[in-house]
Amino acid sequence: MRPKIYLFGDSITEESFDDGGWGASLVNHFARTVDVVLRGYSGYNTRWALKVVDRVFPAAESGGAAASEPPVLAVTVFFGANDACLPDRYAAFQHVPLDEYKQNLHSIVSSLKKRWPKTLILLITPPPIDEDERLRHPYAENPSGLPERTNEAAGAFAKACVETAGECGIPVVDLWTRMQQNPDWPKAYLRDGLHLTPDGNKVVFEEVVKKLNEGGLSLENLKVDLPLLVDIDLGDPLKAFDHL
């Protein structure tokens, strides 16, 4: 049974199989070793995510997952971009207070750890926000003239996400900080001030692979389940399949 990596998150996860998406790149990277499984839910914040986490993932048996299930090597947990919507602006229905966001993240991590004690849980912070672009697209109909998200608020949620990872003793990709290391980040990495361009997707892919590698989940360590072409004897190809 091929092991799995789940991608759990909001729209930035749900659309990660669009052209150049970081989810598709992960499948491509792990093509012969791991099933990368999409569990992205557009618009969701951690409050909603917590409501559905037991339905998103297979029921836990007492003491862990059923023995007949494929092992789950890792889960990426990528929420916060919606929680960070400001409570008095255009997308207020998605807002979650900062303290509750941290508590919700803790609860999601606990739920996953209870299900799969050995699984690598990787948090990803929300990306930075290009406020000007948010007013142009997609919220051109926003009557207030004020963006529904700010980069400052996204930064506070990113900081809380990094703190939560520290408190849980798990790795984190600080995407908010990482992206802003490139001065061209608003145009280079964001296509509408929030969602990712192909280059922005590439950053997420590379940072996730780096953290997976640091956690021991590298192509060198993972088992290929069937013979690779390079391991097949061209003079006697069927030999490779004799003792599977």
Place this chain on the structure above:
Amino acid sequence: MRPKIYLFGDSITEESFDDGGWGASLVNHFARTVDVVLRGYSGYNTRWALKVVDRVFPAAESGGAAASEPPVLAVTVFFGANDACLPDRYAAFQHVPLDEYKQNLHSIVSSLKKRWPKTLILLITPPPIDEDERLRHPYAENPSGLPERTNEAAGAFAKACVETAGECGIPVVDLWTRMQQNPDWPKAYLRDGLHLTPDGNKVVFEEVVKKLNEGGLSLENLKVDLPLLVDIDLGDPLKAFDHL
């Protein structure tokens, strides 16, 4: 449990999650309804595929798959490009005689039908071959000056694949014929005379979606397992999660 669609094939399947790939596009299309699972094996012909089919797919119980497994809605079976390597040319070790190719396809289909009697099995023929491009890349070291594959041979295997689908009473995408309807097919659809460009990937994606739709597997018919943002009451979002 979210249902699955498996993609079983050779390198054109294995690399279908690279930029613009047809596999990634299928995940994106079915993002909230189906898990699209990659089972691509570079270099494999039907002879090798038949050797591994029982390891690629979960073991069949008597009378079908185990009740605890997610339903498998469809399997794409996309082999023939390697079988069609000529027996006296540079990649002869991959060649499979035409009669055996048909028999192997029949055996693969039977194996899947036995496992999952109600599952839609979709055959895909090999694509056409741009022979000039095959000599330039990747086989520049080929000393014979003759391409290892010809378009004529690929066409014979495509015809056999279409015949097999008819004999089995299952659908088929005749990619060899479909691509050549565009006079620019060699450059438009093939990046090395065999593997697909983004536009070539788009053709496969669209043809596969069409056949899945004709078999009842359309977004209109498939169940979304958790509330979509459009179905959430902005005034009382949590209501949507009360009765899951």
